[in-house]
Structure formats: C-alpha cells, structure tokens
Amino acid sequence: MHELVQRLSLPVKFFLVLTLLGATVSPMSSFADSFSFSGYMKSYALAQDSISIQSDAIDQSTIENITTESNTIENNSVQNQAQSIAGNFQSQNALRLMASYLSSSKGNIEIDYEIQPLYFSNSTMAEYYTKGNLGVIGGTVSSASNQYRYKDFDAVLSDFGSHGVVLQNLDRFNYQYSNYYGDLTIGRQVLSFGSARFTNPTDIFIPFAIQTLNQEYRVGIDAIRYKADVGDFAVIDMGLVIGEDGKKQNSAAFLRGKNSIQGNDIEAIAIILDDAWLLGGGIERSIGDFGFWFEAAYMDWRQNNYVEGNASENNTDGNNSLENITVDNYATNTLPLAGAYTDNYWRSSIGSDYALNEDVIIMIEYHYNGAGSNNVENYTKLATQAPYQKAGVYLYGEHYLIPALTWLASPLVSVSASAFYNISDSSVFLTVSSETSWSDNLYSDFGLYISHGDTLQYNASGANGDYAFGSEFGAYPLSVYASLRYYF
Structure with a gap:
C-alpha cells in the first residue's frame, strides 16, 4: 500500500485528499453552495469461454513457443486439430471521483479521476494489460489513450502479483466560462459527434468499442472548445484538440454547425488532422410514428511520407500500414503514427426506431x-492502418446490419438486446443485458455477449507462424457478466 501511495503524483494525491474530505463532511454530494462531489463505485464479474483456433499441421515445439493476444495455446494436439485460447474469469472494478466548482461569475471547474483495479484468472491476460495494449481479443476494458491528450499519467498505476493491475485515468480536468455570447471550455473534456444510434461516422475521437462493459462516460481528451447559440435552435461549435506533447501530428481542429429546421435536426462538421480531413453531416427527424436518422462522412488521407521519428527507416516498403513500426513505450498506450495510411473512404449510417407501445422500442x-x-x-492488416489507429474506426467489414430492442419490463427493470451482423463474412456479435434499480443509488446488471462466425485461423507453415481472422466476430468469446453499481 505504501508503494502505491508513493507512485501517485502530487495532483492525484491532492485530489484524493480533497475528495475524501468532501465525502466525509458531506456524504450527500454537496459541499457549500457551489462546490460538489459525486461519483460511483462499480464491480463487474466477467466469465469468458475459451476461443478455438483452427490450425493446420503443427508440431510440439511450435506449440510450446506460440502465444496469442490473450493467452498461450494450451491444447498440445497435433495435425489438423483445433487449438484454443483458455477461458478466464475477470473482476473489473472502478471508483470514479467527480468534483466540480460552479460560479456564475468566475466560471466552472470540473475534475474527474477514476481508478480501475482489475483481476484476471489468466496471468497472461493481466500481463498484456500491464503493457498498456488493450486491443486484446475479447477485451472489455475502456482505457484512455494519450494520443489526444497533451500530457497524462501512465495508464498503469500499479500491478500486483501476476494476475492484477490497477489502471488510472484523469478523465476530466477543465475550466468552463459562459456568457451571453457562448460557452468556452478549456482542458480535458468529452467530444462526441453524430446523429446515428450505434455507429457514428463523424465521431472519430476515441469512441467505445462495441464490447466495452463500462460505457457510461466517454474518454476525455484535451481541447479548447467554444459553442455559441446563433439562433433559437442553431449552434456553432468549434475547437482545437491538443494531442500528445502538443505536436501537430497528434492534434486536430473542428468546426460544427447544428440547426433545427421544420422538425429536421441537421448537423454538418469539418475536422482537420495533420494528415487527413473529414467532411460529414447528419439529419434526425420523425416520419409519422417512426424516428429516422442518417449520418455520413468522407475521410481524405494525405498521402505523404512522413512518420514521426524516421519514416524511411520504419516503413521503407511504402505500403499503407504500420506493420513495421514498433511501439517504444507501452505504458503511455500511445499508438505510432505513419504517413502513407490508406485510401480515402466514405462511412455512413442510416436507421429508424419505432415504439411498439410505451414499454417496447425497436431499432x-x-x-x-x-x-x-x-x-x-x-482484417489483420486493417487493424494496423491509420483509420483504426487515429480515426475511431473499429469495425473491419464493409456492410453491417444492426437490429436492437429495448423493453421496460417494469418501472425498475429494463432489458435490451442488439446485434452487429457483418453481412460480408456472416459473423454476428449479440449483446443481451438487463438492468435492475434497487434504489436511487444502487443498480445491478446482468448480460451476455454471444458471437457466431468462423474462428481464428493459425498457419504453422510460415517461419514464425501466422494468425488470421476466420471472420470478424467469430473470435469473440462467449462472455457472461454481472455487475453492481453504487452512485454517491
């Protein structure tokens, strides 16, 4: 415990002391008229099934030396038999402390800090998280990325034994000033764009992956943002995102306009990165008893040959991926950057929802x-390219159909289900969850992640062996979780 305290930086120590003092003096989340504390404690118990790996001929010595993204292959069978990644149990916990100071004349200050103690029955999985690489197959933990943060703490606060790790995240730290003309926010804040319900083409700054368990708060990024009302329903929103070390290649600027015209909520946005630009927009409206939305974005990547450090050394073959670039500092969870990235592309989402009755909504x-x-x-190559590293893309196929349903079973119990169906490879990722409210502050959840499709493929004929997707969602493990959430 002493070692853990020593590793906390001075701002974190001060914030924790201040928060604990406020919680002691005022457990009902208010401290004076303008200073408030709140937060939550969450605990997820997650069980994941094993993942089968289809392989060709493989000998004993190869098996002993192969590791996958989330575990060592355990089944020492031989030719043409399926290998597997062992199942595991996880305990994911989170304590989020939120402090705010509100003043009509001086502005507002917001600070949110979160600690996530994680336990894995699979020690290899814990080691993988310790290295700050959270793209592990079946990974359900949301973690901040330094890419769009000027400076930050190490994501890994501490590790304990070979099965545990503690993550930390200073998720909000901003100053807000409002007057007659608009609202100015400086510091770590959330940026979220788009009108679609499930996948937003214009939302490129660290969106949640679909398997993330705790999606209550979007990851904060460092920005200077100004929003102004220019009419009864019209808003102009502009800002500068300041990435790691303030470097141009890690930063961005955006300009967004939103207006409501005759029942149509219309949005247009432009985002400029160092090596790309995005133009997009969307519309939301009702058509009879149906809700309707459409969102689209065009992304243009400048085909330059610059890579931070030395592009000629790291990517001499001139391809559009990051395959030959290594990550020097896992602890910062920062992805490498490349110059020649990918072809330009469109992304779009169109959908509708309908209330069958007052309790059931389908989408x-x-x-x-x-x-x-x-x-x-x-798919494997796509994961290393810039849209997936810098622009918030996390789906590998081209065409998806996403049905969903929500049901208010009772005033205190709700049930929801959704499915991501990859039309191209016929794989499916299905989520089913229920929420129960026990009081104003206490909630519990139960859920399932079910996938269908061709599993991982392993080819032992290469010099070092080679893994490939059989389908996008076929490698996702069957997952069952239960959680308890308390808010204060």
Whole structure:
C-alpha cells in the first residue's frame, strides 16, 4: 500500500485528499453552495469461454513457443486439430471521483479521476494489460489513450502479483466560462459527434468499442472548445484538440454547425488532422410514428511520407500500414503514427426506431464502413492502418446490419438486446443485458455477449507462424457478466 501511495503524483494525491474530505463532511454530494462531489463505485464479474483456433499441421515445439493476444495455446494436439485460447474469469472494478466548482461569475471547474483495479484468472491476460495494449481479443476494458491528450499519467498505476493491475485515468480536468455570447471550455473534456444510434461516422475521437462493459462516460481528451447559440435552435461549435506533447501530428481542429429546421435536426462538421480531413453531416427527424436518422462522412488521407521519428527507416516498403513500426513505450498506450495510411473512404449510417407501445422500442441501423474490407484476409492488416489507429474506426467489414430492442419490463427493470451482423463474412456479435434499480443509488446488471462466425485461423507453415481472422466476430468469446453499481 505504501508503494502505491508513493507512485501517485502530487495532483492525484491532492485530489484524493480533497475528495475524501468532501465525502466525509458531506456524504450527500454537496459541499457549500457551489462546490460538489459525486461519483460511483462499480464491480463487474466477467466469465469468458475459451476461443478455438483452427490450425493446420503443427508440431510440439511450435506449440510450446506460440502465444496469442490473450493467452498461450494450451491444447498440445497435433495435425489438423483445433487449438484454443483458455477461458478466464475477470473482476473489473472502478471508483470514479467527480468534483466540480460552479460560479456564475468566475466560471466552472470540473475534475474527474477514476481508478480501475482489475483481476484476471489468466496471468497472461493481466500481463498484456500491464503493457498498456488493450486491443486484446475479447477485451472489455475502456482505457484512455494519450494520443489526444497533451500530457497524462501512465495508464498503469500499479500491478500486483501476476494476475492484477490497477489502471488510472484523469478523465476530466477543465475550466468552463459562459456568457451571453457562448460557452468556452478549456482542458480535458468529452467530444462526441453524430446523429446515428450505434455507429457514428463523424465521431472519430476515441469512441467505445462495441464490447466495452463500462460505457457510461466517454474518454476525455484535451481541447479548447467554444459553442455559441446563433439562433433559437442553431449552434456553432468549434475547437482545437491538443494531442500528445502538443505536436501537430497528434492534434486536430473542428468546426460544427447544428440547426433545427421544420422538425429536421441537421448537423454538418469539418475536422482537420495533420494528415487527413473529414467532411460529414447528419439529419434526425420523425416520419409519422417512426424516428429516422442518417449520418455520413468522407475521410481524405494525405498521402505523404512522413512518420514521426524516421519514416524511411520504419516503413521503407511504402505500403499503407504500420506493420513495421514498433511501439517504444507501452505504458503511455500511445499508438505510432505513419504517413502513407490508406485510401480515402466514405462511412455512413442510416436507421429508424419505432415504439411498439410505451414499454417496447425497436431499432434498426445499416452501417457502411468504407475503411473496412469484404475480404477477411485483410482484417489483420486493417487493424494496423491509420483509420483504426487515429480515426475511431473499429469495425473491419464493409456492410453491417444492426437490429436492437429495448423493453421496460417494469418501472425498475429494463432489458435490451442488439446485434452487429457483418453481412460480408456472416459473423454476428449479440449483446443481451438487463438492468435492475434497487434504489436511487444502487443498480445491478446482468448480460451476455454471444458471437457466431468462423474462428481464428493459425498457419504453422510460415517461419514464425501466422494468425488470421476466420471472420470478424467469430473470435469473440462467449462472455457472461454481472455487475453492481453504487452512485454517491
């Protein structure tokens, strides 16, 4: 415990002391008239099934030396038999402390800090998270990325034994000033764009992956943002995103306009990165008893040859991927950057919802992902390209159908279900969850992640062996979770 305290930086220590003092003096989340504390404690118990790996001829010595993204292959069978990644149990916990100071004359200050103690029955999985690489197959933990943060703490606060790790995240730290003309926010804040319900083409700053368990708060990024009302329903929103070390290649600027015209909520946005630009927009409206939305974006990547450090050394073959670039500092969870990235592409989402009655709502959305591919063999390479590293793309296929349903079973119990269906490779990722409210502050959840499709493929004929997707969602493990959430 002493070692853990020593590793906390001075701002974190001060914030924790201040928060604990406020919680002691005022457990009902208010401190004076303008200073408030709140937060939550969450605990997820997650069980994941094993993942089968289809392989060709493989000998004993190869088996002993192969590791996958989330575990060592355990089944020492031989030719043409399926290998597997062992199942595991996880305990994911989170304590989020939120402090705010509100003043009509001086402005507002917001600070949110979160600690996530994680336990994995699989020690290899814990080691993988310790290295800050959270793209592990079946990974359900949301973690901040330094890419769009000027400076930040190490994501890994501490590790304990070979099965545990503690993550930390200073998720909000901003100053807000409002007057007659608009609202100015400076510091770590959330940026979220788009009108679609499930996949937003214009939302490129660290969106949640679909399997993330705790999606209550979007990851904060460092920005200077100004929003102004220019009419009864019209808003102009502009800002500068300041990335790691303030470097141009890690930063961005955006300009967004939103207006409501005759029942149509219309949005247009432009985003400029160092090596790309995005133009997009969307519309929401009702058509009879149906809700309707459409969102689209065009992304243009400048085909330059610059890579931070030395592009000629790291990517001499001139291809559009990051395959030959290594990550020097895992602890910062920062991805490498490249110059020649990918072809330009469109992404779009169109969908509708309908209330069958006051308790049941059905939704369906079609998503086109021009950054993806209809060829499963390209998935591994896609994961290393810039749209997936810098622009918030996380789906590998091109065409998706996403049906969903929500049901208010009782005033205190709700049930929801959704499915991501990759039309190209016929794989499916299905989520089913229920929420129960026990009091104003206490909630519990139960859920399932079910996938269908061709599993991972392993080819032992290469010099070092080679893994490939059989389908996008076929490698996702069957997952069952239960959680308890308390808010204060």
